[in-house]
């Protein structure tokens with residue numbers, strides 16, 4: 001099969017490799033659409049623990065092409081996606097039912113061959129039916145499941161006001177999911193006006209350009225501050241600035257992935273004085289079903305978040321677009 005690989009930091013290739021053979025309890029999925037995500041870029045840049053050469057890609061959808069011994073719930077031809085995270089099930093954190101914090105995790109596209117290939121092998125327990133969802137939308141189930149996991153940690157109550165920094169694909173998913181979780185006001189801020197127009201179409205109640213008037217505008221929209229403030233940029237300087245927008249008793253949610261070695265400063269006194277709560281949310285944790293439900297119901301719209309679709313042979317160009325294209329949102333690869 002054709003597969004796209006990262007062979008060393010900043011080095012890629014598209015090559016022929018042997019088709020995967022399903023082991024007991026595994027399904028082989030023929031990949032139709034796979035999205036490029038920030039994690040793939042981190043692996044490209046050598047900022048992520050990965051063993052090269054690696055086939056990346058962990059947000060995808062396709063059809064079951066073969067099943068191994070003992071697989072009972074899926075059959076050849078089924079339309080599916082899969083949770084890329086494979087917890088060991090045996091370590092102390094798995095035993096505490098915290099599989100996203102597994103001490104010896106495996107992840108498709110990080111420690112195992114991923115979805116930037118014609119076929120990918122998955123344990124049956126990680127495979128989910130996508131019903132009639134189009135493949136290009138189903139490739140958003142994984143990133144949306146990360147948002148859902150955060151929403152199981154960060155309480156959103158009816159009538160809340162939320163402020164989201166960043167209107168990229170994740171900011172757009174966050175805005176929609178937070179709104180559906182009960183927030184009455186969802187304000188999004190970003191430097192790119194065209195991205196703000198998109199998130200406004202998707203249900204943000206107000207958008208603010210990150211220019212010299214940003215702070216005044218954000219404050220005018222919530223005089224006491226926001227119930228929930230979310231970083232979806234992963235930029236440490238942005239993170240440092242978000243605390244001041246939380247209302248007393250507010251929640252600060254660090255969703256964006258900052259560089260591993262980065263630090264950010266904040267005022268411990270203000271966290272104390274304002275009764276603030278700071279939340280992290282890492283990846284996803286058994287939240288594929290909820291994510292699928294949000295997409296199937298139309299509560300979360302993703303079609304307008306796809307900016308580029310390329311054949312697998314243009315892998316290097318896809319990575320480049322995902323990092324630098326001025327009009328980039330989600331870049332998808334089509335191995336078919």
Ligand SMILES: [Zn+2]
Nearest residue numbers: 037038039059
């Ligand atoms: Zn991802």
Ligand SMILES: [Zn+2]
Nearest residue numbers: 088091094102
């Ligand atoms: Zn474990």
